[in-house]
Amino acid sequence: MRTRHIVVAILWVISLLGVGVLAQGGAGANQTPVQRPALPGGAPGPVLSGENIGFQPIGPQDRDGRQGGRFVVKVQGQWVPVYSAPMISR
DSSP states (O other): OHHHHHHHHHHHHHHHHHHHHHHHHTSSTTOOOOOOOOOGGGOBOOOEESSSEEEEEBSOOOTTSOOOEEEEEEETTEEEEOOOOOOOOO
16 A cells, blocks of 8 residues: 555656656747847836836846846836835735
8 A cells, every 4th residue: 555655646746747758848839039229338228117117127137038127117208117115024
């Protein structure tokens, strides 16, 4: 009975690893990287937004295609950066 549990546990771990490998293998297979021109001097780029909240790219992309930037919100028609304040919980 104990060996049956061990066999089931081993098969379960193998199935989890198999699903992980399959999921990782197809994660970005059909995606082509977006090439944006580097912004001179790290100047803020245009705001990619919805109605009142957006993301403003800052600086060039890194070699993996990731873009740095900041979140912004629209206050009285102007885009304002979002700052977070530290919170103390008791």
